[in-house]
Amino acid sequence: MTNDPLAADWSSAQVEVMHRLRDWVVGFTALNQHLGTWMRLPASDANALGQIIWAAETDAPLSPAQLARQLGMTTGATTILLNRLETAGHVVRSRESADRRRVTLRPAPESREHARRFLALAGTEIAGVLHTTPPAELRTVAAFLARITTAAAEADGRLSSGSRTP
CATH class of the missing domain: 1.10.287 (Helix Hairpins)
Structure with missing residues (x-):
């Protein structure tokens, strides 16, 4: 395979897979925008809240640093986003670890249920x-x-x- 992916000889199946992956990202982004409208949040805040809810649902709650990596944001920008979500009553920060410096993000129960209603619909x-x-x-x-x-x-x-x- 060449080092230039654009010049590589791709099979039609490989191209099709890349198109479908792109289509999934586009569709997921659109659904996330609908979640933002449903929750009355900007899309970036809805995306963060969705990540926090999903992590809590799978019993793997996120730290702010993990959320920042998942969102592709700096820790500073993530802190500002989390402050907005916490002030609006969507997120709770807690210290559940033996290491009291470690912050765990949990969705507020009302926000979690509101998001569940959206997921039941969407x-x-x-x-x-x-x-x-x-x-x-x-x-x-x-x-x-x-x-x-x-x-x-x-x-x-x-x-x-x-x-x-x-």
Whole structure:
């Protein structure tokens, strides 16, 4: 494979996958904007709140630093965003760890329930696809997405460290 991805000889299946990944990002962004409207929040705040709720739902609550990485924001900008969400009553910061310096982000119960009502309305089609897809296909897709996510994280780490060579 050439070092120039734009000059590489891509198969039609590879191009199709990249188009579908892009389409998912576009669709997810649109749904996030609807969540923002539903919650009466700017899209960036709704995205952050969604990340906080999802993490809490999976029993893996985020720290502010983890949220900043997921959002692609600086810790300072994330702190300002969290201050807005906390002031509006959407997020609670707590110290649940033995290390009292570690802050855990949790959605406020009312905001969590309001977001759940949105997901019940907005997630119907996505849930339908997930529930009707055969388990073997889901495992294949999950494995592929894990590999492509790892590749993206490796590229991000390399670029963040200032390295311009693969």
